[in-house]
Amino acid sequence: MLLSVFKNASELMDSGQVRAAIDVLLAERQRVRRVPMACDMLAFMLLQADRPEDAIEWFEASLGINPADLKALGGLGMALLTAGKHQRSLQCYEQMISLNPGNSEGWFRGGVVLAELGRFDEALENLDRAIALNDQLAPAMIKKSEILEGLGDMQGAIAAALAACKLAQVQSSSWFRLAELMQKSGWNDQAIMAYDRGLQLAPEDFLGLHNKALALKASKLNEQALVSAQAALRVEPTNKEALLLCGNLELALGNSEAAHFCFREVARMGIVRSYPAGRKPAKFRALMLFSPVAGNTPYEDLIQDGCFDADMIIVLPGQGYDPAFLDGAADVIVNLVSEPDLGPDAILQAAHLVEGLETPIVNHPKLILGTDREAIARRLAGMPDVSMPMTVHVSSSALLARLERGDLPSFPLIIRHAGTHGGDMMELVSDAETLRSFAEEARSHDLYLTDFVDYSSADGYFRKYRFVFVGDEILPYHLAIGDVWKVHHASTRMGDVEWMRGEEEAFLNAPDKVFGADAMAALDAIRRRIGLDYFGIDCSIDRDGNVLVFEVNASMLIHLHNEGFEYKTPHVNRIRSAFETMLERRVGERSQQAIQAQRVGTGTSPR
Structure with missing residues (x-):
């Protein structure tokens, strides 16, 4: 009787009907409970169906009959780890090792749990024991690589990932792991080659395609990057990161219509990215306004592992949001759209979005409009103990026309593309011919002309x-x-x-x-x-x-x-x-205003 139940359940499993297979075994639970092999079969099915708590019950039933069953011990360890019961999971693997010190799987799985517990030195010792017992255990090499990276040993992490690739040349995860490390180290050419090896084995791996596109983009191979990003998008058509990446690449290639299509698709999904607080519970929630078609305040390291949760929406000209959604989404709104020369329409849209909201606004978009280089030079002119060279905003065509008339500015001066930072597209010029060449190469770009001041110190630096x-x-x-x-x-x-x-x-x-x-x-x-x-x-x-x-x-x-x-x-x-304190203060000010308003509305006053 039980044999036919096994057969029926196995056939259902083979056809992908996991739930049905579980139901068949549970219908004979009393018989199953008496046979360790049956208990194990049901427990692994429950684990596969993401029911770890139920799996724990059946693994324990199996071990109640045969406490030395290494397979059941390993399965129980996995179920307990999945259920977040790390200490009990570790005890299972320690028992496996006690029963069979040569069991590489026990050492490996124990190392994984130790890493979860933050006991990294012990985790590495376990993994090294597993590898010594089974030098073909590529997953142990990959886990070792992850731990070493977390400890800041990038060289060791790469060495472990390379070893995993040698052990498992037909395993895509090893190549993707190596590629990610190469990418993080700035070795994009090597990363691209490793991604290609992984994608030969798993051509529709979303992360492999997406991350390869990022490596190609970093190498300024935008056309190839777009091909890879579009392939990733075909695998996951609604993935927000892939849509944003495709949009950014389309924009870089001058395909503004295709870029805006991608960005609009993301915008209508609402929250684009979420950044949980590094310390729980979060003190408050922030909503960040970001525009992919404009310059923005760099924010990643500013908010990383902060005391607050943060969500991001994107701002596009003509793209609206329900004011009630914006007011209810967070305790404070942080405007990141910050570059008046890159996307002034996006800044105006951000100003429109926050108009009339009760939520405090940090870096109000209206204030951003007055921070272009020419405006700043005018605003700071005449201030005591402040000197800022005169700066003029001019189109390249207007500058060329001026030069044609013989209307020459004072030299030397600094000329740069409007909206650029970091010294890009910026030169010191001392004559009209050099100025003319720069303006001609700029084509349709707007320019800034700034008087040059020799600010070298007495030592020449x-x-x-x-x-x-x-x-x-x-x-x-x-x-x-x-x-x-x-x-x-x-x-x-x-x-x-x-x-x-x-x-x-x-x-x-x-x-x-x-x-x-x-x-x-x-x-x-x-x-x-x-x-x-x-x-x-x-x-x-x-x-x-x-x-x-x-x-x-x-x-x-x-x-x-x-x-x-x-x-x-x-x-x-x-x-x-x-920054965190400033945001928290703004949140507190709103709370005080709400209390005051409530008191006024009820006719009460503070004692």
Whole structure:
């Protein structure tokens, strides 16, 4: 009788009817409970059906008859781990090892649980024992790679992933693991090759296709990246990240209509991304406005593992949202759309979206409109102890026409594409012919012309300081020291020159000693005049002791990737903490307003 039940259940399993197979065995539960093999069969089916608690019952029934059943012990360990009962799961694998010290599966699974428990050194020991017992155990190599990466040993992680690939050359997961590590290390060419090996084995693996597209994009191979991203989208047609990636690539390739189609598809899904708080429970929830067709405040490292939950929606010209949804979605709204020269229509749309909302708005879009380079130069003109070179916004055609008339600006000057940062598309020119060539190459791009000021220090080096304004705080972020006038931290020799790093660290620890009381007061005056909740300034100190301003905007980058400059990290974290505090204060202000309104409405007053 039980044999026919087994046969029926097996046939149903083979045809993919897992639930039906489970029902067949449960209908004979009393008979099944007396046979360990039957208990195991039912338990594994329940585990496959994502019913770990039920699976635990049947694995325990099997072990009640045969406590030394290694298969049942391993299955119980998996069920307990899936159910979140890590300590009991670990005990199962320890029992497996006790019964058979040569059981590589027990050592491997125990290592996985130890990693879940945060006992990483012990986890690595277990995995090494598993690999020593079975040098063909590729999953153990992959898990070891993941743990080593988490511990910051990227070299060890890559070595373990390479070993997994050698062991399991026909296993796509090994190649994808290696590719991800190569990609994170910035070795995009090697990552692409590893993705290709994995995709030969699993051609419709969504993450493989999507992440390969990201690696191709990072290598500026946008056309190939789009092909891979579109393939990923065919696998998961409603995946928001794939739609955003396709849209960004279409935009980069000049296919604006196709890009906007992708972005609109994402926008109508509502929340695009969610970032859970790193510390539970979350203190509050933030809603972030982001536009893929404009410049935005870099936010990833700013909010990573913060004290609040955050959701993101995207802003597109003409794309509306229900005001009741926006007011109810969060305790505070953070506008990230921050670059007036890239997508002013998106900023206006963001301003329209938040109009009339009761939720507090951080970096209100209307305030962003006045932060282009020309506007900032006008707004800061005449301020005590502040100097900002005159900046003029001009189209390339208008500049060429001016040059044709012989109307020459004063040289030397800096010319740059509007909307660019980081020194891209920016040159120092000293004659009309060079200026004309730059304008001709710019074609339809708008340009900025800025008077050049020699801001070299007495020692001949150029110093550019960055502060971040958060609420009413002025916080140092970095000092870049260079040999030439175009100074950007990533392109200097600071990584190799100890005295430069020492000077930066001294500035970060005591910026007021470097700038002095008058310059710090000038920075505070700039903060109040600009009026944003969160923004940055790149500046120097000129030969008269004034704050020489290069740019002021909400698009400046802060990040936590400070390899070789570890002294910067506490100051980045201070900015992050100030940002959280500022948001929390705005949430609290709203709560106080609501309490006051309620008191007015009920005719009560505080005692």
